[in-house]
Amino acid sequence: MEITELMIRYGELSTKGKNKKIFIKKLNKNVTKKLKKYDQVKVSYNRDRMHVKLHGENAEPIISELNDIFGIQSFSPIVRVEKSVEEAEKAVIELIRKNYTPGMSFKINTRRSDHSFEYDTNDINRMLGTAVEDAMADIHVQMKNPTVTVRVEVRNRGIFISVDTIQGQGGLPVGSSGKGMLMLSGGIDSPVAGYLSMKRGMEIEAVHFHSPPYTSPQALKKAKDLTAKLSRFAGEIIFIEVPFTEIQEQIKKEVPDEYSMTITRRMMMRLTDEIRRKRNGLAIVNGESLGQVASQTLESMLAINAVTSTPVLRPLISTDKNDIIDIAKQIDTYELAVQPFEDCCTIFAPTRPKTKPKLQKVEDFEKAIDVNGLMDRALEGMKIEKIGIETDENKEREKNFADLL
Ligand code: ATP
Ligand code: MG
Numbered sequence: 001m002e003i004t005e006l007m008i009r010y011g012e013l014s015t016k017g018k019n020k021k022i023f024i025k026k027l028n029k030n031v032t033k034k035l036k037k038y039d040q041v042k043v044s045y046n047r048d049r050m051h052v053k054l055h056g057e058n059a060e061p062i063i064s065e066l067n068d069i070f071g072i073q074s075f076s077p078i079v080r081v082e083k084s085v086e087e088a089e090k091a092v093i094e095l096i097r098k099n100y101t102p103g104m105s106f107k108i109n110t111r112r113s114d115h116s117f118e119y120d121t122n123d124i125n126r127m128l129g130t131a132v133e134d135a136m137a138d139i140h141v142q143m144k145n146p147t148v149t150v151r152v153e154v155r156n157r158g159i160f161i162s163v164d165t166i167q168g169q170g171g172l173p174v175g176s177s178g179k180g181m182l183m184l185s186g187g188i189d190s191p192v193a194g195y196l197s198m199k200r201g202m203e204i205e206a207v208h209f210h211s212p213p214y215t216s217p218q219a220l221k222k223a224k225d226l227t228a229k230l231s232r233f234a235g236e237i238i239f240i241e242v243p244f245t246e247i248q249e250q251i252k253k254e255v256p257d258e259y260s261m262t263i264t265r266r267m268m269m270r271l272t273d274e275i276r277r278k279r280n281g282l283a284i285v286n287g288e289s290l291g292q293v294a295s296q297t298l299e300s301m302l303a304i305n306a307v308t309s310t311p312v313l314r315p316l317i318s319t320d321k322n323d324i325i326d327i328a329k330q331i332d333t334y335e336l337a338v339q340p341f342e343d344c345c346t347i348f349a350p351t352r353p354k355t356k357p358k359l360q361k362v363e364d365f366e367k368a369i370d371v372n373g374l375m376d377r378a379l380e381g382m383k384i385e386k387i388g389i390e391t392d393e394n395k396e397r398e399k400n401f402a403d404l405l
Helices: 011-015 017-034 059-066 085-098 121-135 189-199 217-231 245-254 257-278 298-305 321-330 359-366 371-380 392-404
Strands: 002-009 042-045 049-053 072-081 104-112 139-141 148-155 158-163 166-170 179-183 203-210 236-243 283-285 383-388
Touching: 002 059, 011 072, 011 166, 017 042, 017 049, 059 072, 059 166, 072 085, 085 121, 085 148, 085 158, 104 121, 121 139, 121 148, 179 189, 179 257, 189 203, 189 217, 189 283, 189 321, 203 217, 203 257, 217 236, 217 383, 236 257, 236 371, 245 257, 245 371, 257 283, 257 298, 257 359, 257 371, 298 359
Parallel strands: 104 139, 104 148, 179 203, 179 283, 203 236
Antiparallel strands: 002 049, 002 072, 042 049, 072 158, 072 166, 148 158, 236 383
16 A cells, blocks of 8 residues: 555635635645655645645655644545555555544545546445445444545546545644744743744744853753754744843843843843844744743733833733643653753842832833943844754754763
């Protein structure tokens, strides 16, 4: 039994009216890009389906690549067998076995473009249906809402068989909803926030603040590795590294301890917004979850958010930590995120940060620091790189890091 192609269904895209064309084009681009490394594979599409023809490539790795692409509702491996009813029976039985649950129902749906074939569609439906019922216990044919529909197509080149099986990620193709700047720390939450925003079609660029020598090269490397993990959903992600040492030192020196956290966050927000403006982003995304820590009360958010009118998206705002952890495990960022490398916020964290900062006071205390000068210098020191799972830079980084240890 040979899997010859994978047929992709768009799901939510189909309901997008006029935009549908743009969405499908974007999805086609994302799929093609992801599968570029498989020389033989050809991707084609029409308004209802996308087809990935394997031309001899092994299906397994390609199935796992498709699993990471947003905008795919589900997809079906299609199997080709010789033009014989016996071969078709064997394949159908094998496919249903893979999806078997006791008491399940099924339906065979045959189409025939090769009219010279000795049986017509009714004959084939009946023969294959009977073969399955004979081969398996506790299974029955059902025309309306069967558990599994087996599609059989008799063509000149053979009989093509598929079963609806693999659920895709759903969501919308990355890049179809515009670009946002993800504030990426080395923690559990922000990578998950990035994943969820990409899932709704956003292209993200990761902005990371670090404060050497207070923060270690490993902490920076961790943020880049998290970006690499996320890049499997996007192909590649721009990583923007912003030096934050001078800002933190000045805040530590000039601002009362209990207000330093709020003012630090305002600086991060201002810088991210300026980077967004320069790079034509439309929103800022962060990993805040209401009430999780001192900076994530509504009072804090109000005081921090006051520096910009850009939409600040918080995909995790009402998600419990345990549920965030579940997603982090699912997207394989959890193990990395819990590695104990201090980030800039932990090191400079005041012992008793204000959980209900007053905006007026914040603004008064902030006068003690040189907001514009600090911002200019941080932006000057900014470094930009592209991170993708299998890029050469990434391999080089891995190597350099190994040398560091
Ligand atoms: P995370 O798990 O994402 O680190 P957290 O629960 O630890 O989040 P905070 O440390 O209060 O929360 O940070 C809140 C949000 O601020 C983060 O989710 C992230 O979006 C942003 N942030 C914090 N530190 C940094 C940093 N060093 N660089 C960029 N963004 C940061
Ligand atoms: Mg954190």
